[in-house]
Amino acid sequence: MEENFEHVWVEGEVSNLATPISGHLYFTLKDAGAQLRCVMFRASARALKFRPKDGMGLIVRGRLSLFEPRGEYQLIIEYLEPQGIGALQLAFAQLKERLAKEGLFDEKHKKPLPRLPQRIGVVTSATGAAIHDILNVLDRRFANVEVLICPVKVQGEGAAREIAQAVRDFNRYGHVDVLIVGRGGGSMEDLWAFNEEEVARAIHHSRIPVISAVGHEVDFTIADFVADLRAPTPSAAAELVVKSKVELGAELDALSHRLRQGVRRLLADCRGKAYALSLALKDPTMLLGHLAQRIDDLGERLDYARRGEFKRKRERLALLRNSLRLSNPAVLVERGRERLLTLVTGSEHSLHLSIERHREKVAMNSGKLQVLSPLETLARGYAIASLLPQGTTVRDSAQLAEGDKIDLKFHRGGALCRVERKHLADGQET
Amino acid sequence: MAAEKFETALKKLEEVVKKLEGGELSLEDSLKAFEEGVRHAAFCSAKLNEAEKRVELLLKQKDGTFAREEFRPEET
Numbered sequence: 001m002e003e004n005f006e007h008v009w010v011e012g013e014v015s016n017l018a019t020p021i022s023g024h025l026y027f028t029l030k031d032a033g034a035q036l037r038c039v040m041f042r043a044s045a046r047a048l049k050f051r052p053k054d055g056m057g058l059i060v061r062g063r064l065s066l067f068e069p070r071g072e073y074q075l076i077i078e079y080l081e082p083q084g085i086g087a088l089q090l091a092f093a094q095l096k097e098r099l100a101k102e103g104l105f106d107e108k109h110k111k112p113l114p115r116l117p118q119r120i121g122v123v124t125s126a127t128g129a130a131i132h133d134i135l136n137v138l139d140r141r142f143a144n145v146e147v148l149i150c151p152v153k154v155q156g157e158g159a160a161r162e163i164a165q166a167v168r169d170f171n172r173y174g175h176v177d178v179l180i181v182g183r184g185g186g187s188m189e190d191l192w193a194f195n196e197e198e199v200a201r202a203i204h205h206s207r208i209p210v211i212s213a214v215g216h217e218v219d220f221t222i223a224d225f226v227a228d229l230r231a232p233t234p235s236a237a238a239e240l241v242v243k244s245k246v247e248l249g250a251e252l253d254a255l256s257h258r259l260r261q262g263v264r265r266l267l268a269d270c271r272g273k274a275y276a277l278s279l280a281l282k283d284p285t286m287l288l289g290h291l292a293q294r295i296d297d298l299g300e301r302l303d304y305a306r307r308g309e310f311k312r313k314r315e316r317l318a319l320l321r322n323s324l325r326l327s328n329p330a331v332l333v334e335r336g337r338e339r340l341l342t343l344v345t346g347s348e349h350s351l352h353l354s355i356e357r358h359r360e361k362v363a364m365n366s367g368k369l370q371v372l373s374p375l376e377t378l379a380r381g382y383a384i385a386s387l388l389p390q391g392t393t394v395r396d397s398a399q400l401a402e403g404d405k406i407d408l409k410f411h412r413g414g415a416l417c418r419v420e421r422k423h424l425a426d427g428q429e430t
Numbered sequence: 431m432a433a434e435k436f437e438t439a440l441k442k443l444e445e446v447v448k449k450l451e452g453g454e455l456s457l458e459d460s461l462k463a464f465e466e467g468v469r470h471a472a473f474c475s476a477k478l479n480e481a482e483k484r485v486e487l488l489l490k491q492k493d494g495t496f497a498r499e500e501f502r503p504e505e506t
Contacts, residue, residue, distance in 0.1 A: 116436045118481040121488070132503065135485060147485040149501055173488060173496045245478065248440075252474050255443050259467040262450035266460050 007061060010036060010075060011083065014056045029058065029075070038062070040077040048080060049091035049192070057083030088188050092195055095222055099197070104204050105225045111209045113229060114177045115248055117241050119146040121176035121208065123166040126151035129184030130213065130234035137238035143245060148176055153193075154183035160196035167202040167210070179206065180237045181223060182213030194221040203227055213237035378411040385409075388416075397422045436477040443470035 012029030019025055023042030028035050038060065040048075052058060062077040081087045099105065124130040131149060138145060150169060152162040163181065170179055181203065183191070193199065194214045200222045203210050212227035213234040224230040231237035304310070325331060370376060374384065385394040388405040400406070400419050408415045446467035450460055486498040 115440075116477065126487070126501075126503075135503065138483070144479065144481045144483050146481055146483075147501075148488045148498065149486070150488045169488070169490055169496070249478055252440065252443075252471060252478065255440075255447050255467075256471045258447045259443070259450065259464060259471065262447060263460065263464045266450070266453075266457065270457055 007063060007078075008075070009059065009061050011057070011059050012036065014052050014054050014058055017052060017054050025052065025077075027052065027054075029060065037067075037072055037074040038077050039074055040080060044078055044080075048087070050082065050087050050094055051091075052080065052082075059083055086188070088192065088195075092188075092222070095195065095197060095200075096225065099200055099222065099226065104200060109204065110228045113209050113211070113240070113244060115244060117145060117177040117244055119148060119176045120241055121170040121173075121179045122147060122149045123152055123163055123170070123179060123181040124149070124183055124234070125154045128154060130154075130182050133184075133233070133235040134180065134238040137235050137242065141239075141242045141246075143242045145241065145245070155186065155190045155193055159193035160198050163193055164196075164198040164202035167199075167206050171206055171208055174208075176208055178241065179208050179210045180213055180231075180234065180241075181210055181227070182231070182234050182237065183215070184234065185216040185219070191215050191219060191221055194223040196222075199223055200226045211237045211240060375411075378409070381411075383408045383410050397424060436474055439470045439473045439477075443467055443474065446470065 010029055012031045012035070014027050015030055015035075017025070017027040023045060025038075025040040025045050027038050029038050030036075040062075059081050060075065060077045061079040062075040065074055065076050066072070067074050082090045085093075103109070122131060122134060124134075126149060135147065137143075138147065148170075150166040152166050153159040154163070167179065167181060170176055181194075181199075183194070191214055194212070203212070203223055203226045209228045211229045211231050212221070212223045213231040213236065214221045214223055215233075217232040220230075229240070231240055378384065386392060386407045386409070387394050387399060388407055391407070392399070394400065394406060400422050402419055402421060404419045406417050406419065408417055446463050449455060450463050450467070455463060485501045485503075487501045489497045489499055491497055
């Protein structure tokens with residue numbers, strides 16, 4: 001039987017999948033009507049890019065064989081592919097899902113490209129189209145950048161390991177600003193190394209920013225998802241680097257221009273201001289002329305004032321002010337009061353004077369009176385003689401005869417006397 | 431490393447330009463700022479033109495160190 005059915009193709013659904021450590025795969029292929037036990041030994045299973053799962057539809061090719069210990073038929077699988085989709089596509093899908101879940105593709109892991117890439121590291125084949133294209137672009141654009149190439153296999157056995165190692169080596173070396181990891185176009189199998197987990201992890205861990213540049217525009221590899229930036233082709237990657245420098249140069253030029261413009265404008269402003277100010281200063285004679293004119297004008301006004309116009313006007317003003325003040329009833333009252341006071345005082349005064357004068361007169365007269373008073377005369381030693389009995393005052397001796405009786409009045413007291421003899425005024429005796 | 435200094439200088443240049451355009455500075459300060467700006471611009475320009483055009487291979491030595499060798503695309 002084994003000879004009759006050498007190699008058969010079987011289609012079915014996976015169930016009861018077992019993947020022991022041995023690396024062998026054990027499962028049952030089922031369809032509606034039948035089931036077949038399968039085994040894929042490690043040697044063959046190792047080459048599988050994808051992982052079979054329960055429920056997956058598979059197309060397998062293998063040899064029928066009898067497992068004697070159990071007496072069962074089994075299919076020893078040599079080749080396995082998924083139903084409805086390529087094995088590679090499935091492997092791709094599975095790895096993408098797994099790494100995405102781990103977060104390897106997250107935006108937050110993506111580093112920005114350096115603004116000034118001076119040294120570029122390139123991981124690619126030394127002979128392939130990629131490096132050729134990259135160097136072409138740099139040449140064409142006269143870009144002054146340094147390129148360091150770490151040559152690797154980009155397909156086939158061991159390519160993934162070499163690529164991953166190159167990325168790690170560049171990180172150890174350190175003196176590059178950005179990495180380009182890629183290769184020229186090819187089939188999915190050709191590009192497969194860039195879908196390997198090892199490469200993805202190396203790119204993820206790279207401290208140096210990585211641009212992936214694998215195949216053509218339509219090709220997307222796992223490396224593209226995990227890189228910091230994807231370029232559709234290696235040429236495009238080179239353009240990105242060059243653009244960075246070109247943009248930077250333009251930015252610098254713009255800033256320099258603004259710098260110079262800024263200062264130029266500032267100086268123009270200052271110059272303008274200075275000019276405007278200088279205009280005011282421009283003609284000192286004009287300024288002096290103005291001043292001279294002012295002086296003349298003031299001089300004239302002074303003269304005018306001196307000529308008395310002002311004086312007269314001022315007088316008139318004072319007059320008016322005065323009469324205004326005078327007609328002030330309060331002032332009138334005050335003045336009335338004053339006059340009254342004056343009059344009263346005046347009349348008092350004249351009254352006093354009058355009284356004083358009379359008093360004087362009286363005093364004078366009484367003084368005179370006193371002197372003239374006979375009593376005073378008597379005090380002086382004179383005596384008043386009166387002829388008795390008539391009592392007439394004797395002034396002349398002729399009035400007397402010998403033997404008359406006279407009364408003598410002295411200052412104090414008096415006496416009754418008789419005339420003994422009389423004499424005349426000139427002293428002659430009769 | 432060199433890239434960092436370039437970034438800083440470029441940023442400083444931008445700041446100076448903004449200050450100058452702001453018009454708030456005195457004439458003296460403006461001129462000082464302008465000088466500073468010119469210095470930064472010169473530095474940046476030098477940095478941009480610094481890198482030489484060179485293509486080399488990075489070769490890992492047995493002892494783990496790295497060597498560089500000129501890359502000749504025609505030969506390989």
